[in-house]
Amino acid sequence: SAFASQNGVVMGQLKTDAKSNEITAIPELLDLLELKGHLVTLDAMGCQTKIAKKIIEKEANYLFSVKGNQGSLHQAIKEAFYTDSQNERAAAYSYLEQQRGRTEYRKYDVLPAAPFHLTEKWSKLTTIGKAIYYRI
Known part of the structure; x- marks a missing residue:
């Protein structure tokens, strides 16, 4: 659908x-x-x-x-964030919300895709990102 x-x-x-x-x-x-x-x-x-x-x-x-179904892409993205997360190219946004007895924390990190040679296989790929989500 x-x-x-x-x-x-x-x-x-x-x-x-x-x-x-x-x-x-x-x-x-x-x-x-x-x-x-x-x-x-x-x-x-x-x-x-x-x-x-x-x-x-x-x-x-x-x-x-992206999950394990794209093994090499998934691994490349994980490595990119591991090696480059403190780099000036990284952008981040975090969000904390408390309601209905729950605390939710979300963090989003993005990096340009070009330095990691991901654009050769993926048409017009410009950005990679990761999301971290916790609910307490």
Whole structure:
């Protein structure tokens, strides 16, 4: 399913084949949508180089979650933040909220992707980030 989250509307939906998964359906769904100038966000399963390339071809931008399914990319991002987190290139934002008996802390760090040679494989990749989240 493709959602326009700001408007709370489903923009499109495709059923996957019985012996398939969403990785094959996402490019088909992207073909149905007008994406120019928009941001496409996908979970870790959708983090694929071919999907990134298709989004860029449609003149849109992407924001992907990265987990172990992209082993070398995941490792490169972890290493980038380990070695460069104190560098002047790093930008950070943190957020603390207390309500309903809970304390939530979120921290977001971002770095430019170019110094880490990630742009060779990932179309128009400009920024990498990490999110840290605690709930007490």
